Amino acid sequence: MRGATSAKWVVGAVIVAMAATACSSGDKDNSGAGPKGGTFRMGITEPTAIDPFNSQESEGALITHNLFTGLYSATVDGKLKPELAESVQTSDDGKTWTFKIKQGTKFSNGEPVDAESFVRGWTRVVAKDSASDVAYPFAGVNGYKELNGGSATTFAGVTAPDASTLKVELSEADFEFDKKTVHQAFSPVPKVAGAASNKAYNDAPIGNGPFKMEGSWQHNKSITLVRNDDYGFEKAKLAKVEISILNAANGSTLEYQGFQSGQFDWARMPTPQLPVAKAKYAPKKQWIEADTSGVNYLVAFNQVAPLNNPDARKAISYAIDREAIAKGVFQGMQKPATSVLPPSFADTYQDGVCSSCVKQDKEKAKQYAEKGGLKPGTVLDFGYNTGAGHEEWVQAVAQQLKDVLGLDVKLNGKPFKEALAQQQDKGTGGLWRSAWGADYPTPDNFLYPLLDSGSINEDPATGKAAGDNRGRYNNPKFDELITKARGTKDPAARAAVYKEAEKLAVDEEQGLIPLWKRTQFRLAANDKFNNIQLDFFEDPNLAEISAK
Structure with missing residues (x-):
């Protein structure tokens, strides 16, 4: 994953509006008894894509990982963690992988998540017309060259014998293929995703992850995620994540300033400010270093x-x-x-x-x-x-x-x-x-x-x-x-x-x-939220954060 930040514009109105709401970290329930999940606010710069077919740098991957759940994820220390893969069998020659898919989960539009949804998602990434920058992890799968080159429209090496079985045939042995499926490009997608050219889906992907989109991606302005209450695993604790898209020319500076003013609950910093920020925020337990x-x-x-x-x-x-x-x-x-x-x-x-x-x-x-x-x-x-x-x-x-x-x-x-x-x-x-x-x-x-x-x-x-x-x-x-x-x-x-x-x-x-x-190095509003950490992908662990 290319680690960096990206964007073109900063919208002053977004920052001003956030300042007016930053005083409250949680949405109150009707009784006024306490926080109901809470709203976490952060800034990034304009991603290349948030749709799994071309989600690539850290900005886009952050969104995609929270909208979709695949076969496996990775713990912060790099251990493989099963998600939708209930079991896996590998042939002695390392060329055939058979995954059993957890049944009963669904996309946020109600479509079932089954083996065919993985075939659909992987085919969509590799197809020539997608022109994806993240098709390379599939290169060892049978039929990759034909699909990626345009001489085929189906992925020969990826099949769904039944709703709970995903079978993958490789052209060469790969005894670590299961680890590759942690990449967001291996996400399942619903039928409504269509081709990679479906702009409506590109800007508002419907996934099966702990969060779902609220509205569409407002390019160069904002992306808003809300908790997916139909998620098939442990539900996210936050009610909402408001993500402002900042100017690429000074994104880290704007994140840092936003944290200092209370607009953001998470921030990167300009390199020259690191020692100053550590001296100020480490004593407050708002400094993360990993x-x-x-x-x-x-x-x-x-x-x-x-x-x-x-x-x-x-x-x-x-x-x-x-x-x-x-x-x-x-x-x-x-x-x-x-x-x-x-x-x-x-x-x-x-x-x-x-x-x-x-x-x-x-x-x-x-x-x-x-x-x-x-x-x-x-x-x-x-x-x-x-x-x-x-x-x-x-x-x-x-x-x-x-x-x-x-x-x-x-x-x-x-x-x-x-x-x-x-x-x-x-x-x-x-x-x-x-x-x-x-x-x-x-x-x-x-x-x-x-x-x-x-x-x-x-x-x-x-x-x-x-x-x-x-x-x-x-x-x-x-x-x-x-x-x-x-x-x-x-x-x-x-x-x-x-x-x-x-x-x-x-x-x-x-x-x-x-x-x-x-x-x-990151700054985190540990005075307003519990359990803020960097995950394996160097992003905040949004699905595990809760408001105090």
Whole structure:
């Protein structure tokens, strides 16, 4: 999941209106005896999509995860938790998965949630006309190429023998396929969803999750969720979640200001404000700090000059003083990353696997630059998404690249939605700031989407990279290792193959450039609500929060 914020406009009227209502955290029942669920208020920036067929970055995933419930979810510590999957059987060769679906649950419009609703939802994601950016987790399912390429309209490998049985046939063995279904793209959908081009459904998805939409998505303004009282599992405790959509240019600042004024009950903060906010709110027990399953990194566009060779990419990595930026810009509140896989994946974590990341080495940076054709004065485009607190550290990295290598670094800040679009263009070169938070609890969720050639998913007509391998790293040996890891039944042996794959792509060939581990900071209105936490996806655990 691409971790960042995105939007175009801020609507002042939304903020003013919220200020008038922020004094009350709960909706009172008719007797006036106390809160009836409560209303939780927060800000995000404009998502790309909230419909499961293309829900992708943290903003959209937050909404989708609360509108839909799939086969499994993940606990905050990355353990697989059964939801609609009552049981599962896996063939000895790892190619056939048979899930038994919990019966008796329904979508918020009354339609039953059955095996066919999963077939419908998964087909809708992969279909060519959907042009989904999140179809890649289905790539190992039989019939994916035909459906995604447009030569088929049904998903050959996904069938419903009966209402309670979902059968999945894979083209290659994958002993972790069940973990992939945590991704929101694997959500079931009702018949009313129709094709992915159904704009009414895109803006007001009807799901089977703990919340449902109140009205439609008001683009660049707001999204409102209300408790789904027909939810098939434990009901949400909040009555309503009011989400304001903020300006991409200063989204984290507006969240922080909104929390300070009482408009929001949850907030991110601009990087320079982190120490100040911690000093003020930690004593009030309104400060949340957590190491999460993710990584902050630089996309290096592997197929376009000047970074179209490993030596040039290693020069960039060696030139960056991660420790200095962590201590200076982040004031000690971020930690340098020397791997793509996070420490939370204990079986596969390799501290220092990226040798160019361990410590700034100016001499090695210059040596690799000379070998890689990065001459002083070389123009290097450096893109980043605005409004999420990245400006300060991006400028610091750019200055280091100028000082150490003499590069002419051109900073290119854009709203997140526009940033994602530019990353997809085949001719885009240079660097781009990026981050990845886990969508499902397996190393495959990092290595495949970010580095496997199957996740480039280039559109033959436009040349755009529809997958998340935006740097277009492509090595058949790496792809073979990922396939081998998936097909390895023994967990320890599988972990060893994932480690080998990471070393090849991240150390030997510097397919991307790790920067910081993923430590998240939030402010939470614990004076008005109980049990506010970061979930596995780095979002607030909305379904478990209750008003005091």
